[in-house]
Amino acid sequence: MKLLERSLLVLSSLLLASSTAAAADRPAINTRLFGTRAIVACDPVEKTCGLAVISFPAGVSGLVPYGRSDVAVASMYIPSVDDANAIISRIDSGETPQAAVDAVMAADPYGAYRQLAAVKLQPDGTVSVGQRTGEESSDFRCSIKGATYVVQANNQTTADMCRVMAQAFDKAKGSLPQRLFASLKAGSRVGGDRNGDRSGVIRAWNSTDESAFYTHVIADAVTHVSSTAIRDLEIQLNRYQGGIAVTYAADLVPLDRENTKLVKHALHKLGYYHGPMDASWPASAEQALADFVWNNLFFEKPTVEVNGVRKIDGVLVNYLRDADLGALIPATPAQ
Structure with a gap:
């Protein structure tokens, strides 16, 4: 019998001895399901921290990610809410993320079976990181x-997963949530979880921009038990971030022919735009966009001119590309 299996049997016996009724209701730990990859990051310019995770079993959104706008933690392989909270507590007391991770793992009798990562955004804008794999x-x-x-990753189809994800994150453009997704998506191209990429979460926190008036969660996408988990995460990320977050300069994209037609098409279907469906962007199109945003989103998202180029929020473009139009508020007769 493997060491992990013996340890889990011992743990089950202790739980049974301490609380027979509670143990009877507690399901056995199925280690065959475990296998996860994640990227945990902070952006000192955006003052945002977050993480992107994908795995096989349902529940990953409640098992792996912990954090707030200045710290993010991923607890993996055999996740532990106590370890994640202990790491955050130690970081708050002044320890570096690496020291916090090391101390928590050393004190945990099951530390050999954990995979822990922490990233901290310091008040001076610097970022420090910590990681350990049992x-x-x-x-x-x-x-x-x-x-x-x-x-960090475990139980993947390739041990090269982390290098691929790191390179993708380094090369990605856009706000932190968008770059987190790009890293996760790159991992799926080279393999993925041995059980399949089926459940995931992308979550990011910010307490300094305008959306903090409502929430510190500026990105939140979750999917469970889906054969199209990566695609689901992309759609949900754009819907959440596009709907509740402000536009980040890093997400601006040219209002080129393709983007113009895509936006006009969606606005036309919803009854906001009635002009020509060409590559032009007249005042009527700008007004149609403003009317749509007023009825459906939290913050204004007008097009802007940057160095002579008309640009639009790329997250909003993707939001409209994949929109469930029936779930949006159409134009009123006055519009």
């Missing part, structure tokens, strides 16, 4: 610490 975690595990992020 020696008894699954095969095909890896980790990479960057200047502002940690990538």
